Amino acid sequence: MAGKVVKGDLDSRIFNFINMSLLLIFTFIIIIPIWNVLVSSFSSGRSLAEGGFVFWPQEFSMENYRAVFRDETIWQAFFISVAKTVIGAGTHVLFCAMVAYAYSKQNLRGRKLYSALGIITLFFSGGMIPTYLLIKSLGLLNSFWVYIIPALFSFFDVIILMNFFRNVPKSLEDSAKIDGAGDWRIFWSIYLPLSKPALATIALFNGVGQWNDFITTKLYVTDQALYPLQMKIYEIIVQSQTNTMQNIGGSVVIETTARGVQLATIVITTLPIILIYPLLQRHFISGMMLGAVKE
Structure with missing residues (x-):
């Protein structure tokens, strides 16, 4: 009987380990692209032109957001x-x-x-x-x-x-x-x-x-x-163009690429939904009829 309990406990630990490992992998698969978009939106056009994955902006710049909000x-x-x-x-x-x-x-x-x-x-x-x-x-x-x-x-x-x-x-x-x-x-x-x-x-x-x-x-x-x-x-x-972008007023935004503007707009349009979602999440897990008459 004790051997069965130990074996069952071992199977449970193996299952939890595999389950948590898979969940961590999926979490990183979701988070890494989002982080790349967020960080790249704060990068200068020169660093974005080099291409590749950006873990941290080599040249921090707000020009992408200024290009969007200048209108x-x-x-x-x-x-x-x-x-x-x-x-x-x-x-x-x-x-x-x-x-x-x-x-x-x-x-x-x-x-x-x-x-x-x-x-x-x-x-x-x-x-x-x-x-x-x-x-x-x-x-x-x-x-x-x-x-x-x-x-x-x-x-x-x-x-x-x-x-x-x-x-x-x-x-x-x-x-x-x-x-x-x-x-x-x-x-x-x-x-x-x-x-x-x-x-x-x-x-x-x-x-x-x-x-x-x-x-x-x-x-x-x-x-x-x-x-x-x-x-x-x-x-x-x-x-927006490949290397520079002209705003509505006609002035040229230095070191702002089309990709940088696109990334900045993705962050701007996604942020409100991300902020609102936690406010509604509690309703998903709340009981439907707490305190109501039970039949």
């Missing part, structure tokens, strides 16, 4: 990106949650028909040209709301929230109805608070999509005042 319209683009990300993610989550709440009710009339229509949207779309004509007919061209209204609904997110709502104890809803609460009060006071992990996950994924999206601007927006940060970054990279 005064970059702050307007940053505001547009933040606004469309916050408003877009918030309205998307709220709209999908309302639809999912209705779908979670077995007594919803036409529920099978609505589900079939929603499933079709997961596999088929109208195409680029019909979508453009629809956006134009709705008067959303060159409008801030082109970032918000078309992105309100996602049947995939509705399915996730619908299954989450079905796990809410029926006794909570029954007790609320006894106290005179209607569907709106039950939705706001019971279902949404108990569904924070699902809501936070969908908000994070949709927010990242909104923040990184520039194809919507490319297709539907020509007014530069409505350009988000991603579109301005795209313009800056296009304007």
